[in-house]
Amino acid sequence: SQTIHQWPATLVQPVGSPLSLECTVEGTSNPNLYWYRQAAGRGLQLLFYSVGIGQISSEVPQNLSASRPQDRQFILSSKKLLLSDSGFYLCAWSSTSEQYFGPGTRLTVT
Amino acid sequence: GNSVTQMEGPVTLSEEAFLTINCTYTATGYPSLFWYVQYPGEGLQLLLKATKADDKGSNKGFEATYRKETTSFHLEKGSVQVSDSAVYFCALSDSAGGTSYGKLTFGQGTILTVHP
Numbered sequence: 109s110q111t112i113h114q115w116p117a118t119l120v121q122p123v124g125s126p127l128s129l130e131c132t133v134e135g136t137s138n139p140n141l142y143w144y145r146q147a148a149g150r151g152l153q154l155l156f157y158s159v160g161i162g163q164i165s166s167e168v169p170q171n172l173s174a175s176r177p178q179d180r181q182f183i184l185s186s187k188k189l190l191l192s193d194s195g196f197y198l199c200a201w202s203s204t205s206e207q208y209f210g211p212g213t214r215l216t217v218t
Numbered sequence: 219g220n221s222v223t224q225m226e227g228p229v230t231l232s233e234e235a236f237l238t239i240n241c242t243y244t245a246t247g248y249p250s251l252f253w254y255v256q257y258p259g260e261g262l263q264l265l266l267k268a269t270k271a272d273d274k275g276s277n278k279g280f281e282a283t284y285r286k287e288t289t290s291f292h293l294e295k296g297s298v299q300v301s302d303s304a305v306y307f308c309a310l311s312d313s314a315g316g317t318s319y320g321k322l323t324f325g326q327g328t329i330l331t332v333h334p
Contacts, residue, residue, distance in 0.1 A: 152324045211260060
């Protein structure tokens with residue numbers, strides 16, 4: 109069966125520090141991968157998606173970037189965090205129309 | 219473009235009450251429709267789905283029917299439990315269109331709280 113992992117589960121970082129969040133998927137090959145952010149009390153915002161290794165599409169201009177160095181690995185990064193980057197970050201994968209989500213990373217920028 | 223509109227929350231109910239969370243959508247083509255549930259501090263879980271008009275998705279006592287004529291996919295449950303307290307998201311995917319790469323369009327979410 110397929111599983112999706114995210115780490116770390118929680119993270120507290122100062123403004124201006126770098127960020128690296130990792131997402132890995134097991135039990136499937138060539139999935140579509142997605143990064144979402146969920147700000148407190150709000151809905152989901154799609155940040156990036158990827159249909160293959162090295163292929164990244166950005167949905168919104170921002171302080172973040174994404175990379176897909178391996179088929180089942182998706183990384184979300186920032187060189188300098190802003191206060192507004194705080195939120196709950198969710199990774200998801202799909203092979204057909206439905207998506208399956210990871211447990212999320214709670215990021216607090218102080 | 220695609221959009222999903224959910225009823226304003228939060229929704230507060232007593233245990234065993236009837237639940238309806240309204241969801242309407244705008245999309246080109248023939249989207250698939252989903253309800254996801256998010257329990258506190260967790261990621262989203264797929265609750266149910268429907269892929270074509272008049273399909274009924276169901277799971278854990280929840281149901282939703284794909285109504286093309288009213289562009290709606292309302293979530294219902296006959297008797298809610300305290301454990302149903304969560305945030306519910308309606309979403310659509312138009313991956314059948316070929317270029318959307320399986321992207322989902324989500325509603326804003328509805329917070330449900332069920333009291334004993």
